[in-house]
Amino acid sequence: MFLPAGSQDQIGHLLDRKAKVYQLFRKVAKKRAYKPIETPVVEYAETFTNKHVGMAFHTLLKWFDRDGEIEVLRPDWTTAIARALVNQDPKQLKWFYQGSVYRQDKDGIESNQAGIEIIRSEPLFGEIESLFFAVEFLNQTQIDEYLIELGHTGIYEAIIAPLQLSHQAENKLRQAMHDKQTDVVQRLTASNPDVSEQLHALIHAYGDKEVLVAFKEKYQSHLELTAIIEHLLQLINVLNQLGINDVIVDLGRVKELPYYSGTMFRGYIKDSGQSCFSGGRYDSLYHQFDQKISAVGLAFDVDILAEHIKDETQPRRVCLLASEATHVVAELKSQSYQDEIVDIVYQQDLTIEYDEVIDLRNEGSD
Amino acid sequence: MKPVIALTKGRLETQFLKYFSGLGFDIEPIVNKGRKLRVETDDLQFIFAKGPDVVTYVQYGIADLGIVGGDILAEYTADVYDLLPLPFGACRMAVATEKGKVWPDQKKTIASKYTGITKAFFKEKGESVEIIKLEGSVELAPILGLADAIVDIVETGTTLKENGLVIDEEFMHFSARLIANRSSLKIKREELMPIIEKLSNQEGAQ
Numbered sequence: 001m002f003l004p005a006g007s008q009d010q011i012g013h014l015l016d017r018k019a020k021v022y023q024l025f026r027k028v029a030k031k032r033a034y035k036p037i038e039t040p041v042v043e044y045a046e047t048f049t050n051k052h053v054g055m056a057f058h059t060l061l062k063w064f065d066r067d068g069e070i071e072v073l074r075p076d077w078t079t080a081i082a083r084a085l086v087n088q089d090p091k092q093l094k095w096f097y098q099g100s101v102y103r104q105d106k107d108g109i110e111s112n113q114a115g116i117e118i119i120r121s122e123p124l125f126g127e128i129e130s131l132f133f134a135v136e137f138l139n140q141t142q143i144d145e146y147l148i149e150l151g152h153t154g155i156y157e158a159i160i161a162p163l164q165l166s167h168q169a170e171n172k173l174r175q176a177m178h179d180k181q182t183d184v185v186q187r188l189t190a191s192n193p194d195v196s197e198q199l200h201a202l203i204h205a206y207g208d209k210e211v212l213v214a215f216k217e218k219y220q221s222h223l224e225l226t227a228i229i230e231h232l233l234q235l236i237n238v239l240n241q242l243g244i245n246d247v248i249v250d251l252g253r254v255k256e257l258p259y260y261s262g263t264m265f266r267g268y269i270k271d272s273g274q275s276c277f278s279g280g281r282y283d284s285l286y287h288q289f290d291q292k293i294s295a296v297g298l299a300f301d302v303d304i305l306a307e308h309i310k311d312e313t314q315p316r317r318v319c320l321l322a323s324e325a326t327h328v329v330a331e332l333k334s335q336s337y338q339d340e341i342v343d344i345v346y347q348q349d350l351t352i353e354y355d356e357v358i359d360l361r362n363e364g365s366d
Numbered sequence: 367m368k369p370v371i372a373l374t375k376g377r378l379e380t381q382f383l384k385y386f387s388g389l390g391f392d393i394e395p396i397v398n399k400g401r402k403l404r405v406e407t408d409d410l411q412f413i414f415a416k417g418p419d420v421v422t423y424v425q426y427g428i429a430d431l432g433i434v435g436g437d438i439l440a441e442y443t444a445d446v447y448d449l450l451p452l453p454f455g456a457c458r459m460a461v462a463t464e465k466g467k468v469w470p471d472q473k474k475t476i477a478s479k480y481t482g483i484t485k486a487f488f489k490e491k492g493e494s495v496e497i498i499k500l501e502g503s504v505e506l507a508p509i510l511g512l513a514d515a516i517v518d519i520v521e522t523g524t525t526l527k528e529n530g531l532v533i534d535e536e537f538m539h540f541s542a543r544l545i546a547n548r549s550s551l552k553i554k555r556e557e558l559m560p561i562i563e564k565l566s567n568q569e570g571a572q
Contacts, residue, residue: 147553180447180551182566207555248552273427273549 006109017306018112022098024140025114025300029096032133034116037088037095039080041102045070052288053079054258059105073102078297079259079285081117086289093121094129098302108303115279115299119286124231126296127263127281128238134267134277134298135244142310145270147246150235151253151280153260154228159198163189177203177254205251209236212249235263246270259285265298274304316340319354321347323361330360369550369557370411372420372429374438378542379414381454382433389564410561418442421545430550430558436540437519441482447546450566455542459483461534462526463515464508477507478517487517487537505529 003009010018029036045062048055053076061073074080077097085095098114116133118126131148138146156177165173169188176184180203189196201218205211212229219225236247253264262281269276279298286293318340322330327344334342340355348357373379387393392407399405403414413429417438424432424446432446435455439448459480475496478484488495498513505525507513515534520526526533544565551558 149552180449180546182450184448206552250552268549268553270553273547273553275549 004109006107008108014306017309017311018302020312021141021300021302021305021309022114025096025098025137025302028133028137028140029116032094032129032136034094034096035092037081037084037097037117038099039074039077039084039097041074041100042071043074043080043083045072047083048072048075048079050288052259052285055079056105059103061102061104061109074099075101075103077101077113077115077299078117078282082285082289082295085117085119086286086291090120094118112302112306113299114302115297117295117297119293119295121294121296123262123281123294123296124234126294127235130279130296130298131235131239131265132242134265134300135239135242137300138267138276141305141308143269143276143305143308146276147248147268147270148239148244149248149250149253149266149268150232151250151264151266152228152232153255153262153264153280155225155251156199156202156254158222158224158228159195159202160189163192163195174254177252178256180252199252202252206249206253208248209233211251212236215251231263257282263296269304269308272308274301274307276301276304276308316355317353318342319348319352319357320344321357321359321361326360326363329363333358333360368406368409368411369431369554369561370413370429371561372413372415372423372432372434374417374420374432374434374542375414378417378433378435378455382452382542385452385454391564421446424545424547427547427549430547430554431561432545433542434545435519436543437480437483437538439543439545440538440540441480443482444545445548447548447551449544449546449562452542452544452565455540457519457521457540458536459487459517459538459540460520460536461487461515461517462505462508462520462531463534464530465532467508467514467534470514474515475513476515476517477504477513479504480517480519483538484517505531 045057045060047053048060049057055075060075062070065071081095081097095117096115100110100112102110116130118129121129134148160170160173173185173188176188177199182200182203185199185203186196189199205215212233216226216229219229232249239247255264259282260280261284264280265278266275267277268274277298277300281296283293283295286295318337320330320333320342322344323346330344334344343354373382383393383396395407396405396412405412413423415423417434420432420434421438421442421444423429425444433452435457436451437457437459473494473496475498476484477498477500479500479502481497481499484497498507500507504516504518507516508531509529519540520533523533544562546558
């Protein structure tokens with residue numbers, strides 16, 4: 001039998017590692033006073049494709065229900081949780097979730113995520129808490145070679161404000177910025193050489209803290225941009241104080257979904273370059289519910305973390321060799337082991353390595 | 367580890383090497399590579415693949431940088447940084463048909479290797495067409511009656527002319543481009559920047 005492209009069976013070792021990632025995530029979330037939330041796997045497409053969220057229709061796994069409504073498999077946790085949290089106790093600020101999301105544009109239709117949402121908190125608190133959560137969780141997984149990248153939606157938006165672009169033209173320009181297409185950005189902004197020059201510099205404004213310092217110097221008379229830079233510097237400083245120095249910025253990063261509205265985070269595993277978490281601020285996601293709410297969060301890619309998490313030391317393997325007559329004896333004996341893997345068999349498989357083999361086949365037969 | 371550059375085999379490879387050596391890079395081991403698909407110089411590693419595969423290798427981070435035609439990037443949407451145009455590999459996309467072609471008064475049939483670009487082009491025009499995917503020698507399609515017209519890249523126009531076809535409409539201009547893996551650009555900034563800067567200083571597609 002054949003599986004659809006992207007679907008796969010999960011077996012053994014990798015499944016153990018994935019379970020460990022989920023288990024450590026849950027432990028960290030509980031310890032930091034987060035409350036669990038789970039939304040259903042099946043929702044209406046409209047929840048994800050409306051203008052506030054803006055997910056592309058072709059990326060969703062969808063079908064018609066009996067009433068002709070389009071239903072989808074959950075493509076995004078943050079949006080679903082926003083829908084659910086609007087009616088929840090406003091006193092609970094910190095939420096966590098873990099489970100699959102389904103998208104047609106990814107390799108592998110199903111991907112595993114674990115993430116946090118912090119709503120109605122002080123703006124800076126939510127962002128610092130998100131980053132500190134990431135640091136503690138990655139520490140728990142013993143993945144220590146990683147890089148945190150910060151960006152901010154407001155920088156590009158402030159610089160292009162004088163252009164007063166139509167929605168369609170802005171989409172084109174944002175895509176070109178997203179792809180760092182220097183020549184296309186230049187062509188699309190040719191009518192305003194000053195903005196064009198600033199965007200050209202912005203495309204290349206990625207790297208360490210020095211990039212931010214230089215940017216601050218350049219825009220010292222621009223109040224809005226100065227405030228954003230100060231904000232990012234503050235985040236870098238608190239991370240540095242916590243001993244996290246591998247922090248970079250990409251000031252030219254633009255939002256990939258319409259609901260991002262401020263700081264953006266991303267974590268990279270250093271040796272493979274894979275992105276292991278991403279998130280940011282998305283206050284405007286709640287505008288669809290006519291609410292002004294501070295909302296920030298991030299999601300970890302569980303599949304990638306499972307690839308990199310350190311293996312636990314294997315427990316001792318004990319083989320209890322039993323027979324039909326002594327199976328109960330073996331079962332009682334197995335209960336005396338606490339931390340070992342105990343394998344009760346009638347016939348020993350010599351290809352399996354055991355630390356200890358106890359023959360109970362003739363037990364009690366004397 | 368040395369930065370890895372994926373090169374599009376064939377004409378683009380020749381043009382790139384000429385250009386690259388002009389910038390002062392050592393290309394000796396690549397020129398004498400024989401049939402090897404992976405070659406190292408003192409500072410760089412090169413892999414050789416077909417255009418769409420160059421994009422795939424860069425997207426998955428096997429290669430840090432890639433040299434690929436703009437037509438390939440337009441046809442295959444890829445999650446890579448599409449940094450800049452290079453001054454070679456200039457071509458344009460065109461609709462071509464037999465000289466004196468009388469269009470049918472029903473839906474046209476268009477043959478092309480570039481079905482994505484063809485669909486987007488006619489969709490934007492608001493014209494419904496049937497598209498037939500071909501892998502090469504696209505010029506045959508109108509001559510043999512498989513399609514009313516073709517959509518293909520044109521460099522000099524000689525192939526079209528020799529097969530009795532004329533350009534009906536031109537709609538996109540391309541050159542070779544430098545692409546980069548999204549993570550590599552950030553994580554290997556120190557190693558990649560000198561190469562990117564050298565390539566971009568000579569920027570200016572034909």
